[in-house]
Amino acid sequence: MKSKVNLTLVRTDKRNKSMASNVSLITLLARMKANMESELIDAYRTNMKLSSRRDLYGDMLGRLHRVYASVRLHTDKNGTLTVSGYNDMLMLSAGPIYDEQQMENAKLSARVLPCTLATFVGASGMTLKILVKIELPNAKAQKDEGGMRRFFSTAYMVATNIYTALIGETVNASGIAEESSAMMANCRISADDSPYVNPQAAPLMVKGNENVTVMRGYIMNDDELNNADTTGLISFVDEMYKLRYNKLKGCVEYLDKDRIYLGWNPADERFRNGLTISARQAGLNVWNNDVVRYLNSNRITVYDPVEDWLFSIDGKWDGEDHIGRLAETVKTDLKQWKEWFRMWFVGMVAQWMGRNVKYANSIVPLLVSPQGYHKSTFCRQLLPENMRWGYLDNLQIGEKKSVMQSMAEYLLINLDEFNSISAKVQQGFLKNTLQLTTVNVKRPYARRREDLPRMASFIATSNMTDVLSDPSGSRRFFVVNLTEPINTDYRPDYQQLYAQAVEAVRQNEQRWFDARQTELVMEHNRQFEMRDSAEMVFHDCFELTSDPSEGEYLTTSDIFSTLRKYAGAATISESLPKFGRYLSNLPGIVKRMSKYGTQYLLKRREK
Numbered sequence: 001m002k003s004k005v006n007l008t009l010v011r012t013d014k015r016n017k018s019m020a021s022n023v024s025l026i027t028l029l030a031r032m033k034a035n036m037e038s039e040l041i042d043a044y045r046t047n048m049k050l051s052s053r054r055d056l057y058g059d060m061l062g063r064l065h066r067v068y069a070s071v072r073l074h075t076d077k078n079g080t081l082t083v084s085g086y087n088d089m090l091m092l093s094a095g096p097i098y099d100e101q102q103m104e105n106a107k108l109s110a111r112v113l114p115c116t117l118a119t120f121v122g123a124s125g126m127t128l129k130i131l132v133k134i135e136l137p138n139a140k141a142q143k144d145e146g147g148m149r150r151f152f153s154t155a156y157m158v159a160t161n162i163y164t165a166l167i168g169e170t171v172n173a174s175g176i177a178e179e180s181s182a183m184m185a186n187c188r189i190s191a192d193d194s195p196y197v198n199p200q201a202a203p204l205m206v207k208g209n210e211n212v213t214v215m216r217g218y219i220m221n222d223d224e225l226n227n228a229d230t231t232g233l234i235s236f237v238d239e240m241y242k243l244r245y246n247k248l249k250g251c252v253e254y255l256d257k258d259r260i261y262l263g264w265n266p267a268d269e270r271f272r273n274g275l276t277i278s279a280r281q282a283g284l285n286v287w288n289n290d291v292v293r294y295l296n297s298n299r300i301t302v303y304d305p306v307e308d309w310l311f312s313i314d315g316k317w318d319g320e321d322h323i324g325r326l327a328e329t330v331k332t333d334l335k336q337w338k339e340w341f342r343m344w345f346v347g348m349v350a351q352w353m354g355r356n357v358k359y360a361n362s363i364v365p366l367l368v369s370p371q372g373y374h375k376s377t378f379c380r381q382l383l384p385e386n387m388r389w390g391y392l393d394n395l396q397i398g399e400k401k402s403v404m405q406s407m408a409e410y411l412l413i414n415l416d417e418f419n420s421i422s423a424k425v426q427q428g429f430l431k432n433t434l435q436l437t438t439v440n441v442k443r444p445y446a447r448r449r450e451d452l453p454r455m456a457s458f459i460a461t462s463n464m465t466d467v468l469s470d471p472s473g474s475r476r477f478f479v480v481n482l483t484e485p486i487n488t489d490y491r492p493d494y495q496q497l498y499a500q501a502v503e504a505v506r507q508n509e510q511r512w513f514d515a516r517q518t519e520l521v522m523e524h525n526r527q528f529e530m531r532d533s534a535e536m537v538f539h540d541c542f543e544l545t546s547d548p549s550e551g552e553y554l555t556t557s558d559i560f561s562t563l564r565k566y567a568g569a570a571t572i573s574e575s576l577p578k579f580g581r582y583l584s585n586l587p588g589i590v591k592r593m594s595k596y597g598t599q600y601l602l603k604r605r606e607k
Helices: 025-037 039-050 054-062 100-110 145-167 222-226 230-240 269-281 288-295 305-313 322-327 337-352 375-380 385-390 400-409 423-433 494-506 515-528 533-541 556-567 576-584
Strands: 007-012 018-023 066-068 071-075 081-086 089-094 116-121 128-133 171-173 186-188 212-215 218-221 241-246 251-256 364-368 412-415 438-441 450-453 457-462 477-481 542-544 552-555 590-594 597-604
Touching: 007 025, 007 071, 018 025, 018 071, 025 116, 066 071, 089 145, 089 186, 100 116, 100 128, 100 145, 100 269, 128 145, 145 171, 145 269, 145 288, 230 241, 230 269, 230 288, 269 288, 305 337, 305 385, 305 494, 322 337, 322 494, 337 364, 337 457, 337 494, 364 375, 375 412, 375 457, 400 423, 400 438, 477 515, 533 542, 533 556, 533 576, 552 556, 552 590, 556 576, 556 597, 576 597
Parallel strands: 364 457, 364 477, 412 457
Antiparallel strands: 007 018, 007 066, 066 186, 071 081, 089 128, 089 171, 116 128, 212 218, 241 251, 438 450, 542 597, 552 597, 590 597
């Protein structure tokens, strides 16, 4: 028994009785075009944009016919709807879709599949209705209503998965409540000035689940998988695009050969869907996941932007001190600035080259000055223009996942407004992060986490001088107090600047602080620490000594009690453990272990 192609229109009268009539698909779509002049649908769509409550427009909706696609219905004398037969089509609904361009993209994507019979915008104007051609079971099977319910349930499950993967929007059986059968899918009659119809649509074969293959999150028919024109797809893509797999970003990028001026862009879902549509319009028998499979294969050339650039300048250093000239554009009272900047800069390049396998570049210059000293501009200009994509200055340091991802994808991270980072983050997460050589992340669309080499080095800026909250962690930073604005008009010869750094890495030049330099750094940084009330009062009450005859050994609690008596308990708000950490890391303090715990040798100041 061959199924009819008529759809059923159902209208409910004022006595709440249903009246059913049949209409062909062509007639229905023609009526939808004419409905563009309908004041009723226009008013409904306008009101829907102002409120998501459909119950406010019950009377308005009651005047719009319902359209049933999968079943043919008739009404008895009591106005009750009963099933009289089945149609070889499904009605899907994609959305909500609020943007006009997104709606157009969804329409185009749905047309890719040969089983798409028709598409039109829903009555609300915020959904896309899709009619899908299917092959019904034989006439004998259609007499079993329970079996047909199961058949349509499977058919809708298969179709919704296919179209959701294809167009990137949520797709469901249209107008179905949870307790209803999928075969009762329906929608309100709508208005669309350009509905799509394909009279030659090929049926989607549904026989249980045996014809369905699941691959990489997409669902497709086995015959379609076997008959995909992969060779034609590769030739088609090569004619229009250059492709490369960006190893650092972990994604495929494309260059449009006709619009090279647009540069390289990520081959995201929007690009993949467009490519699938173009390929099918060109007559190729390919599907969305054929495109995805090709783009994610080893047929795509691997590209490492950093490695390629450093290789191009390796061995070309002219012998001049370009790193030193760049450092001289920064005026500061820090005597070791040029030396320490060079160590950090060489360490940054070593990080890119994969040479910091055991110890990461954990040195961080921290530039402090009033506003207007061009600190951020200087940081950004440390990278040449062709590498400036690797600069980041808006990192959310409190979001661990984002930090880990950024350390693998970026080259230089500026911790701008460093003083806004809380003491807790400085002393915990940030302190540990700076010493990581690898990061464990899950890339977007990846199936599992992976260990990636850390690429990023850090630099920091602040408009305040009291910025360091962790005495033990401050050895990773060296504070650079600017005495005048940085000369950002100076443009280094970037090829020579980085060629010098590459040569320094190959010569294994020191790019870390040794014990003596660490002590100098911590001593220098003391003037930039955020001091708690107990720390400030401590120096009013005690001074350091190394002569036991001049002072006495006191426990942390003894010292803390003295401070609270001197300044008042309300003034000293810090906890005893926190003050103990301060004493333990105080440079030059003499201490010993006793049965009372750690004792410190101090000389009391005369009041």
